Amino acid sequence: MCGSKRVWVSELIFILLVVKGWWSEGCxxxxxxxxxxxxRFFNGDLRLQNWVDDEYYLDCCLWEGVECNNTTGRVIKLDLAQTRNWESEEWYMNASLFTPFQQLESLDLIENNIAGCVENEGLEKLSRLNNLKFLHLDYNSFNNSIFSSLGGLSSLRHLSLFGNRLNGSIDIKGLESLSNLEELDMSDNAIDNLVVPKxxxxxxxxNILYLGGRENAMIDGRQVLQSIGSxxxxxxxxxWYTNFMGTVVNQELHNFTNLEGLILYKSDLHVSQLLPSIASFTSLKYLSMLDSVLKGALHGQDxxxxxxxxxxDMGWVQxxxxxxxxxxxxxxxxSLKFLSLTSSSLNKNAILDQGLCQLVHLQELYIGRNDLRGSLPWCLANMTSLQVLDASSNQLTGNISPGLCELVLLRELYIDYNDLRGSLPWCLANMTSLQVLNASYNQLTGNISPGLCELVLLRELYIDYNDFGGSLRWCLANTTSLQVLDASCNQLIGNISPSLCELVLLRELYIDNNDLRGSLPLCLANLTSLRVLDVSYNQLSENISSSLMHLMLMLKSARPWTDQILSPTFMLSTVCSNH
Incomplete structure (x- = not known):
C-alpha cells in the first residue's frame, strides 16, 4: 500500500512540474x-554546423554555443565568439534578433567584425532582456556612438568593449542608468580621456574598470584619475598604455579610499610624481607596474x-x-605577500642587502633575469612563508645556502643559469612541499643529493648542465610524483637504474651526455605516460639501437590507442657545450 502511494505522489509531482513549466524536455x-x-548572420565557424532544422538536432539546448536553463528549457547563454567569417566585410547587426531569448543572461559576440547596428535596431533593443548580465563585444569595430544605445541595459553587470574603435574623449554619461554594472572594460582602444560629468x-x-590606449596612442593618466574619482x-x-604627465595632486585622489588594486601596464610613469600621489590610496593592496618605464631613480623611501x-609587481620595469x-x-x-622584480635592472649589489629577509609574510619572490651577484643570503631562512622563489638568470656564486632548507612551504625553486658551486645540500629533504626544482646551468658537483629522494611531491627536477658525478640514485623511485627528470650534460656513471621504472607518471626523461653504461632497462616500457626519452651520447652497450627499437615497440604495444603524434620520442641530442 505504501509503495503504491509513493508512485502516485511521484506521478502527481511530475504532472505539476510539466503543467507549471518547471520541467524541460528541450528548448x-x-x-x-x-x-x-x-x-544566417554568423557564417564562418564550424561550431554552428549542428544548428540545423533536422530531426536529429531538435533540441537546440544541445547546440554548440547554446546553454539553457535545465528546468525551463529557455536559452540563458549564447556564445557566438568568432563565428563570423573574417574574410567578410564589416557588417551592421540587427540587435532585435536576440529579443526572443527572454531569459538570456550572457551574450558573447567577440571578434565578429561588427561595425555597429542597423538603424532603429541597435543595442537598445536588448533592454527588453531583463536578465541580461554579461555582454561581451570585444574585438569588433564599434565606435563612440555605441554608448548612446547602452543606457537602457540596466540589468548589465559586466560589459566588455576591449579592442574596438573607441577614440578620443569618451563621455560616459550615456552609461548613467547602468546601475548594476560591476565591471567595465574599454582597454585597447585609442581613448585619450574619460569624461565624467561633475x-x-x-x-x-x-568595482572593476579596464581603461587604456595603445602603444602609439597613450591615455593621459592624470586626467583619468581626475575623472573617475566620482x-x-x-x-x-x-x-594600459598610460602616460602620467605632471603631478597628480592629492585633492584629485581623495575619493579613491576603496581602491584595492592598481595595474599600470606598459605605461610611462614618473617616480617622483606618481608614487607619492598613489600613496594616498589607503586601501591599496595590489600594485603592478609590469613592463613600464619609470623615469627617475627609485628609492626605497618612495x-x-x-x-x-x-x-x-615591477617585472620588466625599466x-x-x-x-x-x-x-x-x-x-x-x-605586509607584502608577492614581490616581482624580474628583469628590472636591479643594482648588482642589491641582493647582498639583507633587508629583503624581513619580509616574513612574503609567499612569492621573483628576482630573476637581473645582474645580481654574490650569494643567496642565509637570512632567507627567515622567510618561512615563501612558496615560490625565482632567482634564475643572475650571476650568483658560492654554495647553495642551507638556509633554503628552512623554507618548508616552498613549492617552486628556480636557481638555474647562475654560477653556483658545491653540491645540492642533503637538507633539501626538509623541503617536503617542493614540486619544482630547477638548478640547471650552474657548476654544481658531487653526487646527486639523497635528500631529493625524500621529496615525494616533486613533479619536475632539472639538474642538467652541471658536473654531478656518481650514479642515478635508486632512491629516486620514492619521488613517485615525478613527471620531468632532466639530468643531461653531467658526469653520471654506472648503469641506468631500473628504479626509474617506478616513476609511473614520468613524461620526459633526459639523461643524455653522461657516461652511463650497460643497456636500457626494458621495464621502462611500463612507463605508459612516457613521451620523451633521450639517452644519447653515453657509453651504452653496442646493441643500444635494438634495445631502443624493442623498447619503442613495447611502449607502443602497451598503448595501441595512441596515435603517431602521441608516440614516444627517442631523441638524439647534440653534444653539450660544457663537456
Whole structure:
C-alpha cells in the first residue's frame, strides 16, 4: 500500500512540474527558430554546423554555443565568439534578433567584425532582456556612438568593449542608468580621456574598470584619475598604455579610499610624481607596474607609506633602483605577500642587502633575469612563508645556502643559469612541499643529493648542465610524483637504474651526455605516460639501437590507442657545450 502511494505522489509531482513549466524536455520552438535565423548572420565557424532544422538536432539546448536553463528549457547563454567569417566585410547587426531569448543572461559576440547596428535596431533593443548580465563585444569595430544605445541595459553587470574603435574623449554619461554594472572594460582602444560629468550619479556599483590606449596612442593618466574619482565603489583599476604627465595632486585622489588594486601596464610613469600621489590610496593592496618605464631613480623611501600593500609587481620595469631599495622595503612593507622584480635592472649589489629577509609574510619572490651577484643570503631562512622563489638568470656564486632548507612551504625553486658551486645540500629533504626544482646551468658537483629522494611531491627536477658525478640514485623511485627528470650534460656513471621504472607518471626523461653504461632497462616500457626519452651520447652497450627499437615497440604495444603524434620520442641530442 505504501509503495503504491509513493508512485502516485511521484506521478502527481511530475504532472505539476510539466503543467507549471518547471520541467524541460528541450528548448522552446520559438527560440529554436530564432537561433536558426541568427545563424544566417554568423557564417564562418564550424561550431554552428549542428544548428540545423533536422530531426536529429531538435533540441537546440544541445547546440554548440547554446546553454539553457535545465528546468525551463529557455536559452540563458549564447556564445557566438568568432563565428563570423573574417574574410567578410564589416557588417551592421540587427540587435532585435536576440529579443526572443527572454531569459538570456550572457551574450558573447567577440571578434565578429561588427561595425555597429542597423538603424532603429541597435543595442537598445536588448533592454527588453531583463536578465541580461554579461555582454561581451570585444574585438569588433564599434565606435563612440555605441554608448548612446547602452543606457537602457540596466540589468548589465559586466560589459566588455576591449579592442574596438573607441577614440578620443569618451563621455560616459550615456552609461548613467547602468546601475548594476560591476565591471567595465574599454582597454585597447585609442581613448585619450574619460569624461565624467561633475553631477554624474551612475555606475555606483562599478568595482572593476579596464581603461587604456595603445602603444602609439597613450591615455593621459592624470586626467583619468581626475575623472573617475566620482566612482565610489571602484576597487580595481587597470590602466594600459598610460602616460602620467605632471603631478597628480592629492585633492584629485581623495575619493579613491576603496581602491584595492592598481595595474599600470606598459605605461610611462614618473617616480617622483606618481608614487607619492598613489600613496594616498589607503586601501591599496595590489600594485603592478609590469613592463613600464619609470623615469627617475627609485628609492626605497618612495614606498614608505605603502604599509598595507600585499602585491607589488615591477617585472620588466625599466628603472634605476637605489641600492637601499630592499632594506627600506623590508622595513616599510611588512605586509607584502608577492614581490616581482624580474628583469628590472636591479643594482648588482642589491641582493647582498639583507633587508629583503624581513619580509616574513612574503609567499612569492621573483628576482630573476637581473645582474645580481654574490650569494643567496642565509637570512632567507627567515622567510618561512615563501612558496615560490625565482632567482634564475643572475650571476650568483658560492654554495647553495642551507638556509633554503628552512623554507618548508616552498613549492617552486628556480636557481638555474647562475654560477653556483658545491653540491645540492642533503637538507633539501626538509623541503617536503617542493614540486619544482630547477638548478640547471650552474657548476654544481658531487653526487646527486639523497635528500631529493625524500621529496615525494616533486613533479619536475632539472639538474642538467652541471658536473654531478656518481650514479642515478635508486632512491629516486620514492619521488613517485615525478613527471620531468632532466639530468643531461653531467658526469653520471654506472648503469641506468631500473628504479626509474617506478616513476609511473614520468613524461620526459633526459639523461643524455653522461657516461652511463650497460643497456636500457626494458621495464621502462611500463612507463605508459612516457613521451620523451633521450639517452644519447653515453657509453651504452653496442646493441643500444635494438634495445631502443624493442623498447619503442613495447611502449607502443602497451598503448595501441595512441596515435603517431602521441608516440614516444627517442631523441638524439647534440653534444653539450660544457663537456
Amino acid at each position: 522552446l520552438e520559438q527560440e529554436r527558430s530564432a537561433l536558426l535565423q541568427l545563424k 553631477d554624474f550619479r551612475g555606475l555606483r556599483k562599478l 566612482l565610489p565603489s571602484l576597487k580595481t583599476l587597470f590602466l 614606498f614608505r607609506k605603502f604599509k598595507n600593500l600585499e602585491h607589488l 628603472v634605476n633602483v637605489n641600492t637601499s631599495f630592499f632594506q627600506i622595503v623590508g622595513k616599510s612593507m611588512s
